Every structure is written in C-alpha cells, then in structure tokens.
Amino acid sequence: MxxxxxxxxxxxxxxxxxxxxxxxxxxxxxxxxxxxxxxxxxxxxxxxxxxxxxxxxxxxxxxxxxxxxxxxxxxxxxxxxxxxxxxxxxxxxxxxxxxxxxxxxxxxxxxxxxxxxxxxxxxxxxxxxxxxxxxxxxxxxxxxxxxxxxxxxxxxxxxxxxxxxxxxxxxxxxxxxxxxxxxxxIDEISIKNTSKYPSFGARQHFITIGNFLHPPNYNAVLYLKEMIWPLIRKQLPKAEMHVYGAYASQKVLQLHHKKEGFLIKGFAEDVNKVMQQSKICLAPIRFGAGLKGKLIDAMQNGTPCITTSIGAEGMFGTLKPNGFVADSPQEFANKAIRLYQDELLWKEKQQNGFKIINKRFNxxxxxxxxxxxxxxxxxxxxxxxxxxxxxxxxxxxxxxxxxxxxxxxxxxxxxxxx
Missing domain, CATH: 3.40.50.2000 (Glycogen Phosphorylase B;)
Structure with a gap:
C-alpha cells in the first residue's frame, strides 16, 4: 500500500x-x-x-x-x-x-x-x-x-x-x-550560512541550555555550579556561565551568583541567537537517555561542546566530536579552558560539528x-x-x-x- x-x-x-x-x-x-x-x-x-x-x-x-x-x-x-x-x-x-x-x-x-x-x-x-x-x-x-x-x-x-x-x-x-x-x-548546514556566523573573537562566555522540568538538566547545572565552574572561573576570571532553560524553579534561580559569573538567564526565546553569541557549550550530563538537543543546537550554530560520555552517547558515531568528552570535573574544566583559549582548535571542533549534522542527522x-x-x-x-x-x-x-x-x-x- x-x-x-x-x-x-x-x-x-x-x-x-x-x-x-x-x-x-x-x-x-x-x-x-x-x-x-x-x-x-x-x-x-x-x-x-x-x-x-x-x-x-x-x-x-x-x-x-x-x-x-x-x-x-x-x-x-x-x-x-x-x-x-x-x-x-x-x-x-x-x-x-x-x-x-x-x-x-x-x-x-x-x-x-x-x-x-x-x-x-x-x-x-x-x-x-x-x-x-x-x-x-x-x-x-x-x-x-x-x-x-x-x-x-x-x-x-x-x-x-x-x-x-x-x-x-x-x-x-x-x-x-x-x-x-x-x-x-536536521537541514543541511551550508558553507554559505556558516560564513555568516560570529567568529571566535566575536563570541564570549560559556552556555548551557535545557528544560528544567527534565531532572538530568537540573542535575547537570548543579554539577556545573558546584564542581566544574569554580575550576574554570579560577583560570578564566572574566568568563561567565550563562544558563538558559524553560521552567526554572526557585531552586534553579537560587543558583544565580553574579560575583561568580554564574548567571541564570531563564527561557531563551531564540536559541540560535544565544548559541551563536557563546564561545562554548557545556553539557555535563550524568544520567539520562536519548540524544541531547542542546548538543544539536550547539553544532547547528557552530558552538563547540564539552560533554560527558552519557551526553555524547549516540551523537557522534565514528566521527570526531565537536569538542571533548570528559567525565571528571577537573578534566572537564581543563578541556573547557583549553578550547576557550585556542582559536585553531576551536575552529577545528566547530567544523567537526557541521560534519556531524550533515552526515548523521541529514x-x-x-x-x-x-x-x-x-x-x-x-x-x-x-x-x-x-x-x-x-x-x-x-x-x-x-x-x-x-x-x-x-x-x-x-x-x-x-x-x-x-
């Protein structure tokens, strides 16, 4: 039929x-x-x-x-x-x-x-x-x-x-x-479109995003705040961590700390805009399943990522990741700091992300x-x-x-x- x-x-x-x-x-x-x-x-x-x-x-x-x-x-x-x-x-x-x-x-x-x-x-x-x-x-x-x-x-x-x-x-x-x-x-990413994306030098700060009704997302943000961000901030004192997501509860809002550069931004009306403004996406997911939408959003917008083994599951296949996979706070922070400072490495990881979208999610x-x-x-x-x-x-x-x-x-x- x-x-x-x-x-x-x-x-x-x-x-x-x-x-x-x-x-x-x-x-x-x-x-x-x-x-x-x-x-x-x-x-x-x-x-x-x-x-x-x-x-x-x-x-x-x-x-x-x-x-x-x-x-x-x-x-x-x-x-x-x-x-x-x-x-x-x-x-x-x-x-x-x-x-x-x-x-x-x-x-x-x-x-x-x-x-x-x-x-x-x-x-x-x-x-x-x-x-x-x-x-x-x-x-x-x-x-x-x-x-x-x-x-x-x-x-x-x-x-x-x-x-x-x-x-x-x-x-x-x-x-x-x-x-x-x-x-x-996902629609194919063309060179014509990516050439319009903000460059390495035009971007700043770190981003993470996710619906806070989803327990793995809240846990990841808490893990960032308590274990990973202090290590990054120590080496990059001017960098900020921008946390976006729908349905932020009071316990999420309480994580906002301006002096530490950890900013709860709330719901993002335009995910593409906030992703393209950011230099790196952090996704330290410790439990969960399926594919991570935040990593797809990041790759589509040319934003390299640091994630965990669980975050990376099913994402990259045999292709090189659009960043790094790390499961300990120190390694996670080290990879994030290195990628934030190394323009050539950043560009390489960005290109990996475009290839992943076009080859695996066509x-x-x-x-x-x-x-x-x-x-x-x-x-x-x-x-x-x-x-x-x-x-x-x-x-x-x-x-x-x-x-x-x-x-x-x-x-x-x-x-x-x-």
Whole structure:
C-alpha cells in the first residue's frame, strides 16, 4: 500500500509540542514535517492542558483536539476520524489509548515514537542516586516492563539513538523488525550560512541550555555550579556561565551568583541567537537517555561542546566530536579552558560539528527512510502482526486489563458527578 495524498494521521501527544522549550517538541515538529510532505491530513490530540509555550499547530494546518482519558468519547472520536496511521508520542500514550485504537480502527498502522528510552533514563537516575554502577538490575525496572510491552504492541517503534537500538536488540532481545533508528532530522548546514556566523573573537562566555522540568538538566547545572565552574572561573576570571532553560524553579534561580559569573538567564526565546553569541557549550550530563538537543543546537550554530560520555552517547558515531568528552570535573574544566583559549582548535571542533549534522542527522535522508519503512510495514501489516505473537499476546491482555479498569474509572466518575 503506497503512501498517497489525503491519508489521515492521528498523533496522540503526551503533551502539546513546545519546540522552544525541549528537544522532544522539536522532534515532534520534525515528524509532522515528514507526514505533511506526503499530504497527510493530520490531527493532533492530547489529554494535557496547553501551556503558554505550546506551539500553535493550527498555523501548520493541523487540527488540534483535546481528548479525555478513561472515557468512551475517544472511541467515537477515532471511529469517525478513521485514521490510516496513529502515532503515539511516548509509550504512556500507547498504554492509555493503544487498545482503543486497536479495537476501533484495527487496520490503522500503529507507530510509537519513544522519544528516548524512559527505562534507561530512570535506571541511570536510580543508579546515580544510590551511587551504584549502572547495570541490568537498574535497566530492567518496572518502567522497562511497560515500555518494552508498548514497543511489542506497536507495529513500528522509532528509536532516536543507535545506542538505544543496540540495547533493545541485545539486552531486551526485541526483534529488529519492530524497530527503526530515526534520529533528529536536521537541514543541511551550508558553507554559505556558516560564513555568516560570529567568529571566535566575536563570541564570549560559556552556555548551557535545557528544560528544567527534565531532572538530568537540573542535575547537570548543579554539577556545573558546584564542581566544574569554580575550576574554570579560577583560570578564566572574566568568563561567565550563562544558563538558559524553560521552567526554572526557585531552586534553579537560587543558583544565580553574579560575583561568580554564574548567571541564570531563564527561557531563551531564540536559541540560535544565544548559541551563536557563546564561545562554548557545556553539557555535563550524568544520567539520562536519548540524544541531547542542546548538543544539536550547539553544532547547528557552530558552538563547540564539552560533554560527558552519557551526553555524547549516540551523537557522534565514528566521527570526531565537536569538542571533548570528559567525565571528571577537573578534566572537564581543563578541556573547557583549553578550547576557550585556542582559536585553531576551536575552529577545528566547530567544523567537526557541521560534519556531524550533515552526515548523521541529514533531514532528507532520514525522512525518506521513514517513508519507505512506513510503506513496507503497511504493505505487509497482516503478515508482520502474525509474526509478532508476543505483541498480539500483550495487546490481548492490555485490552482486557486496561479496558475494564478504564470502564470502571469512567463509571466511577459518572457516579461521583451525580
């Protein structure tokens, strides 16, 4: 079954996309662009309330619908919509609505965008918290059981990192036919555009950026403030650390210290502008998963980075990084100081970043791969579902357990409102 005009796509979002606040929001808009290139009629639905930073999808001609959790109104909604394809944004939305989609629209292709492996992020955070070496006992947590089940129930799951692909295949033993590697999809960076970027001499200070609702980001900023920045500041007394990010809480704002040059700047309306003003991006991430949007932003804007092994995971492949990877505070600081002062080295790392974007995150290449995979999966959907007995079994039990729990919650809500 080839992709033709006017097919219908329903996206069920865990939250409304906020591309200026998070990498997940940017990722969603990239996916939407792929389907719009094939003339899909797109509906975006979510149970979540809209924040003031939510992107207005209606500007892209996308219908926005608020749906209810544990409510049969969704059944009627999707039956009328009758989508050809349903995209679940994170495994939690597949848990909540996947059984209803399968029941009302059994022929619709069900795709899960994992964003990142939540189980990996949660396991690493737990190991970090307990000061333990991360291993299978942390990875095979309760979130993993839910997330892997969701992957099996879906016809295709989009995995943002090669490292996570390998974990799924080798540690969780998920069949490769259910998975597709799909990283960020970025426009090619041309020499014509990069020639307009501010030079080494025109830039100053250090930058980090990240949504503060995301625990790894707050932890990284705290680590910078307490362990790394004092070492850098001692050698570069005029340099400043500029910290940007949406949803800065009071505990984040309290880290602001003007005399130490550690400045909490808050939400960045234009990430490209603040990145291009900065000389180096620091991303000392100690736990997390997926690909780091801040490193993508930095490479796109010609800003070399210092990050950790976890920050670098899945980013560079066999290519040379756009900076350095360091896991101890002293080494991290030393690399940052050296890169800040060495113009030739800085330019070399900047060029590495451009190469990484163009070779590993090429939009046209990955868009085409996704469309080809959707065609192939749609064409053999019945056969693929027959081959995925584990997914059919899990879907059957999810149907039963979630269906009756959901109906119980709905009836309880009716009774309470009487």
């Amino acid at each position: 080839a992709l033709t005009a006017h097919k219908k796509l329903l996206i069920i979002g865990f939250v409304w996309p906020e591309p200026k606040s998070s990498a997940a929001g940017s990722r969603m808009l990239q996916l939407i662009e792929v389907f719009q290139s094939e003339n899909y009629h797109i509906t975006f639905a979510s149970t979540c309330g809209k924040g003031d930073k939510a992107f207005n999808l209606e500007n892209l001609g996308i219908e926005q619908v608020t749906i209810q959790l544990n409510h049969s109104s969704f059944d009627e909604f999707i039956k009328v919509l009758d989508p050809d394809l349903v995209l679940f944004d994170r495994f939690m939305t597949e848990e909540q609505f996947g059984w209803r989609v399968a029941q009302q629209c059994p022929n619709a292709l069900r795709i899960l965008d994992t964003e990142d492996l939540h189980a990996l992020r949660k396991g690493r955070q737990e190991a970090f918290k307990n000061k333990e070496v991360f291993d299978k006992t942390h990875l095979f947590n309760d979130t993993a059981k839910r997330e892997i089940a969701s992957i099996y129930r879906s016809d295709l799951s989009l995995i943002i990192s090669e490292a996570e692909m390998e974990r799924l295949k080798n540690q969780f033993k998920v069949d490769a036919s259910l998975l597709m590697y799909l990283p960020f999809m 939009k046209a290449e990955h868009q085409q791969k996704l469309l080809n995979r959707i065609r192939e999966t749609s064409k053999h959907l019945g056969e693929k579902r027959l081959d995925n007995f584990t997914g059919a079994m899990l879907l059957h039990h999810r149907h039963q357990s979630t269906k009756f729990m959901s109906k119980w919650i709905e009836e309880k809500g009716k009774n309470n409102s009487m």
